[in-house]
Amino acid sequence: MAFLIDGKKISAEIKEEVKEAVAKLAAEGKKVSLAVIQVGNDPASSVYVGNKKKACEYVGIQSLSYELPEETTEAELLKLVEELNNRADVNGILVQLPLPKQISEDKVIQAISPDKDVDGFHVQNVGRLSVGADGFVSCTPAGIIELLKRSDVEIAGKECVVIGRSNIVGKPMAALLIRENGTVTVCHSKTKDLKEVTKRADILVAAIGKPKFITAEYVKDGAVVIDVGIHRNADNKLCGDVDFDSVEPKASAITPVPGGVGPMTIAMLMVNCLKSAEMTGK
Numbered sequence: 646m647a648f649l650i651d652g653k654k655i656s657a658e659i660k661e662e663v664k665e666a667v668a669k670l671a672a673e674g675k676k677v678s679l680a681v682i683q684v685g686n687d688p689a690s691s692v693y694v695g696n697k698k699k700a701c702e703y704v705g706i707q708s709l710s711y712e713l714p715e716e717t718t719e720a721e722l723l724k725l726v727e728e729l730n731n732r733a734d735v736n737g738i739l740v741q742l743p744l745p746k747q748i749s750e751d752k753v754i755q756a757i758s759p760d761k762d763v764d765g766f767h768v769q770n771v772g773r774l775s776v777g778a779d780g781f782v783s784c785t786p787a788g789i790i791e792l793l794k795r796s797d798v799e800i801a802g803k804e805c806v807v808i809g810r811s812n813i814v815g816k817p818m819a820a821l822l823i824r825e826n827g828t829v830t831v832c833h834s835k836t837k838d839l840k841e842v843t844k845r846a847d848i849l850v851a852a853i854g855k856p857k858f859i860t861a862e863y864v865k866d867g868a869v870v871i872d873v874g875i876h877r878n879a880d881n882k883l884c885g886d887v888d889f890d891s892v893e894p895k896a897s898a899i900t901p902v903p904g905g906v907g908p909m910t911i912a913m914l915m916v917n918c919l920k921s922a923e924m925t926g927k
């Protein structure tokens with residue numbers, strides 16, 4: 646039976662650490678604050694934004710909420726971002742994606758000050774990660790590294806295979822695993838003989854966006870399997886990109902869905918907000 650990597654427990658530990666550090670800053674008269682912008686009322690986005698605000702409240706980070714109408718123009722949103730960039734009392738800026746089609750997501754992300762880019766999506770932060778410099782790292786892959794480290798999974802020297810090359814998950818995941826001295830292969834929809842590649846993995850990260858795609862035949866005996874996917878099946882139950890029942894008996898360790906990677910994303914957002922406040926010395 647595989648060891649279950651417990652994202653719920655590890656994310657709770659991280660939030661406690663952030664809470665303590667935020668309280669210490671507060672005792673010195675320094676506040677930590679995150680501006681959260683949502684445009685329109687996409688129900689999934691509202692749930693994500695709600696969860697982020699709840700986490701802020703729990704750890705003692707002040708969240709400033711901006712709920713803009715669906716018809717907001719790009720210029721209006723860019724103006725708000727600029728105002729928040731210039732406010733000394735705002736440490737982090739988060740624009741919930743997706744944005745309505747009249748607004749360029751890329752333009753908005755690149756308008757956020759790299760020092761307040763707690764999602765780690767700005768090209769400057771992506772560049773810092775790729776050259777091994779300090780900066781903000783995309784929360785989901787950063788959370789996966791924490792899951793591995795806090796579960797005592799050695800990364801150095803291991804064959805790591807990442808399935809998916811998105812800017813938010815796959816690419817930063819690969820960069821982080823390289824930084825941890827893994828030997829990294831990135832797969833995508835044009836990869837030939839996917840199974841042959843994934844079966845080499847000591848650590849397999851599935852970020853494909855296809856429910857239960859990874860079955861036992863993609864996995865080497867004893868591999869550590871990290872499932873990034875989140876889907877709802879026909880019975881409205883959550884499942885991942887990995888077929889858990891098929892893969893679990895073969896893996897040495899595996900993340901469940903829910904309760905694996907999912908809770909780590911918000912915990913790492915809290916870590917990034919704290920880091921932003923510490924960097925600016927507020």
Ligand code: NAP
Binds near residue numbers: 832833835853907910
């Ligand atoms: P994405 O942008 O849709 O990227 C999917 C990647 O998978 C692409 O690079 C694609 O290749 C590759 N792919 C698709 N079909 C494939 C196939 N048959 N064989 C090999 N590679 C294939 O998705 P994402 O944003 O990275 O997210 C991935 C999953 O993680 C989704 O289920 C998403 O909901 C979930 N997610 C979870 C969290 C969390 O907090 N837990 C956070 C973010 C995302 P191409 O580049 O060639 O198209």
